[in-house]
Amino acid sequence: MISRRKSRKIWVGNVPVGGDAPITVQSMTNTLTHDIEATIAQVRALEVAGADIVRISCPDEESTLALKSIIPEITVPVVADIHFHYKRAIEAAQNGAACLRINPGNIGSAERVKEVIKAAKDHNCSIRIGVNAGSLERDLLEQYGEPCPDAMVESARRHIQILEDHDFFNFKISCKASDVFMAVAAYQQLADVCDYPLHVGITEAGGLRSGTIKSAIGMGNLLWGGIGDTIRVSLSADPVEEIKAGFDILKSLGLRHRGVNVVACPSCARQQFKVIDTVAELEQRVAHITTPMTVSIIGCVVNGPGEALMTDIGLTGGGQGNHQIYIGGEKAHRFNDGDKSIVDHIVAMIEEKARQIQSQKIAAE
Numbered sequence: 168m169i170s171r172r173k174s175r176k177i178w179v180g181n182v183p184v185g186g187d188a189p190i191t192v193q194s195m196t197n198t199l200t201h202d203i204e205a206t207i208a209q210v211r212a213l214e215v216a217g218a219d220i221v222r223i224s225c226p227d228e229e230s231t232l233a234l235k236s237i238i239p240e241i242t243v244p245v246v247a248d249i250h251f252h253y254k255r256a257i258e259a260a261q262n263g264a265a266c267l268r269i270n271p272g273n274i275g276s277a278e279r280v281k282e283v284i285k286a287a288k289d290h291n292c293s294i295r296i297g298v299n300a301g302s303l304e305r306d307l308l309e310q311y312g313e314p315c316p317d318a319m320v321e322s323a324r325r326h327i328q329i330l331e332d333h334d335f336f337n338f339k340i341s342c343k344a345s346d347v348f349m350a351v352a353a354y355q356q357l358a359d360v361c362d363y364p365l366h367v368g369i370t371e372a373g374g375l376r377s378g379t380i381k382s383a384i385g386m387g388n389l390l391w392g393g394i395g396d397t398i399r400v401s402l403s404a405d406p407v408e409e410i411k412a413g414f415d416i417l418k419s420l421g422l423r424h425r426g427v428n429v430v431a432c433p434s435c436a437r438q439q440f441k442v443i444d445t446v447a448e449l450e451q452r453v454a455h456i457t458t459p460m461t462v463s464i465i466g467c468v469v470n471g472p473g474e475a476l477m478t479d480i481g482l483t484g485g486g487q488g489n490h491q492i493y494i495g496g497e498k499a500h501r502f503n504d505g506d507k508s509i510v511d512h513i514v515a516m517i518e519e520k521a522r523q524i525q526s527q528k529i530a531a532e
């Protein structure tokens with residue numbers, strides 16, 4: 168059981184981050200923000216995938232204005248991604264953003280900082296301080312010689328100080344680097360010096376496969392150590408994949424459960440049905456189910472009965488197409504795939520189980 172670092176709870180719109188709140192999963196749109204239709208469509212796809220929070224870039228006034236039309240059409244809270252320009256931050260707060268991703272040390276004059284923080288307070292916006300090893304302040308680079316965890320934490324502390332000096336505490340912090348060792352060390356140090364919620368991620372992690380692996384190693388290490396209140400897997404891929412990867416990382420650590428967790432064997436000469444094809448089709452067919460449950464799809468009796476003991480629904484391949492189905496770890500019935508589809512059969516069982524779990528939940532409320 169992972170013991171989570173005790174952090175303060177803040178709010179991103181109606182979504183709590185930190186404290187005892189579940190670890191949230193977020194992503195970022197990659198449409199042109201002023202293409203309102205495309206941005207809404209992408210946010211909705213992220214919502215369907217389970218995104219708790221979505222970040223939207225606001226590089227210009229057209230984008231902050233677009234928020235006004237986008238936000239009423241979506242349900243997840245929006246983090247407006249601002250770099251440097253204080254006016255964009257104020258506009259985003261006025262136009263419905265739930266959080267501003269801006270570094271107060273980069274805003275400019277004290278007057279501008281004050282105005283941005285006032286806008287955040289007036290519109291109940293939280294702030295995310297986003298330290299990145301690739302864009303550290305020049306004086307810190309000169310002092311430390313190169314990007315390093317100490318310099319990143321020093322940068323974060325400066326931004327924290329500015330917000331605290333303005334009596335603003337509704338913020339979270341990220342301290343990202345594309346180097347796994349640097350990012351992990353920076354987050355570990357930051358976790359020791361403050362109790363603000365941490366947004367954890369490995370920046371610019373890479374493509375779908377390599378980026379997911381890199382993120383799972385870096386973020387997995389931190390989350391296992393109890394560090395992290397909200398996560399984003401940064402992939403050069405469809406943002407929906409970021410949400411899926413984020414949930415898979417949390418599921419692997421037992422930190423969050425959403426949807427069907429499929430346990431499957433890699434298959435070999437002993438398989439009694441086509442495990443790989445079955446799993447690929449099954450995962451696709453049950454992607455819409457949000458009810459947490461575990462399903463084992465195992466090619467033969469070597470590991471099938473053992474895995475089925477630990478899952479809600481289990482399938483173990485048997486001879487002559489005669490497979491064993493388990494429910495709640497117990498043998499339930501035999502299923503012959505002679506003229507029927509295994510996937511259809513398992514999907515029907517999963518849907519029934521989801522219905523049962525939901526009605527039990529409603530009855531308990």
Ligand code: SF4
Pocket residue numbers: 432433434435436437438439465466467468469470471
């Ligand atoms: S469970 Fe059976 S089919 Fe699957 S990999 Fe192991 S031995 Fe092969």
